[in-house]
Amino acid sequence: MSHRNARLTVHGRQLLVERVASGRPVAHVAAEMGISRATAHKWLRRWRAEGEPGLADRSSKPLTTPHRTPAAMEGRVCDLRRSRKLGPARIGPVLGLPASTVHRILTRHRLNRLAWMDRPTGTVIRRYERERPGELVHVDVKKLGRIPGGGHKVHGREAGRPIRGMGFDYLHSAVDDHSRLAYTEAHGDEKVATCAAFLTRAAAFFADHGITRIERVLTDNAWAYRKGLAWKRALADLGASGKLTRAYRPQTNGKVERFNRTLADEWAYQWPYTSNDERTAALADFLHTYNHHRCHTALGGQPPISRVNNPASQYT
Missing domain, CATH: 3.30.420.10 (Ribonuclease H-like superfamily/Ribonuclease H)
Incomplete structure (x- = not known):
């Protein structure tokens, strides 16, 4: 989703492409739409490489997270949650992690709410839903x-x-x-x-x-x-x-x-x-x-x- 001050939405990017494709200079179209030439060329490159899907918004999520908690440590957090039903404020001191980090780990593994777990076994309850009315x-x-x-x-x-x-x-x-x-x-x-x-x-x-x-x-x-x-x-x-x-x-x-x-x-x-x-x-x-x-x-x-x-x- 575009931020509230964005000059171009998906519709605006399509309009940019149409105006440039009609033969008008990129600099003139960019000035009309209140964007830089670099931005205009960026959307034109994406359009030429990917077509219409290339004009859609992309996720801002990074491709890699070097400082993410190691998988082994995340496993220990999840094990404590399942076996002892402890919350972030109690798991954190045991493993030497901030409570906020423990909470993010539990959220990532869908263990942040005890209601989502079977209390005796600690197994995550799998929710299901049928595809059409009347099926069940x-x-x-x-x-x-x-x-x-x-x-x-x-x-x-x-x-x-x-x-x-x-x-x-x-x-x-x-x-x-x-x-x-x-x-x-x-x-x-x-x-x-x-x-x-x-x-x-x-x-x-x-x-x-x-x-x-x-x-x-x-x-x-x-x-x-x-x-x-x-x-x-x-x-x-x-x-x-x-x-x-x-x-x-x-x-x-x-x-x-x-x-x-x-x-x-x-x-x-x-x-x-x-x-x-x-x-x-x-x-x-x-x-x-x-x-x-x-x-x-x-x-x-x-x-x-x-x-x-x-x-x-x-x-x-």
Whole structure:
């Protein structure tokens, strides 16, 4: 990207080339555009050698870095990070390096955030994303205590003690891996028939929003997903295959797990609801906001629906 005081952008360089190619002297064109003859000749040489791509900006990154920390030392920094989970301020004194240098090394190796690592093993978690909407849909169920006229968030810890026998709502959620488009229903159980019916309605919801085919459905190892005949029939009706996560590895199903957290923060505990019906009624508005208006960091600040409408886009 050109700096803010640059005399020539890519368009200006193309204009320079066109004027010189028409037969005008380089010095005259350079004076008109407010640049030196040396600069004009530099862009002309690049254009003659590389064509149009030669007029684009180049990286200012140096070809070599003689004073970069040796690879062996970087390896020791990474080993301490993985084995002892230490930060730059503690690794630096151990190895005799400034904390800022340790931080740059950890950033270079994508170890600067513990959230990016599997804490027990120190292995960097590999993030993945499917290439098109509908290629993989994550499905999960989250239990949420029912509200008997207001819990401790309304009445305080002492007065808001739970009433025995109120039970739970079971939030069945489906999230498209590529677009993060999400659909949720609240039910009174997580039995096979309920899960299968939810999947059918979720597929209809995705079809209404442009995802007409679901290829695979990823779930945890609950009995309904492993053994349920109604669930398998629902998958067959959609022409989709079922896939199970590895046991005790919620990262595999991480997109819907993260959506469950957002669901709790921005809907379930967003307001001091006075009844279960009031909270359930607010679910539809939350889903519309999440899918159509809420900025998503993994999508370059765009809502999920934007990726359904333009699946070829790659956000960074």
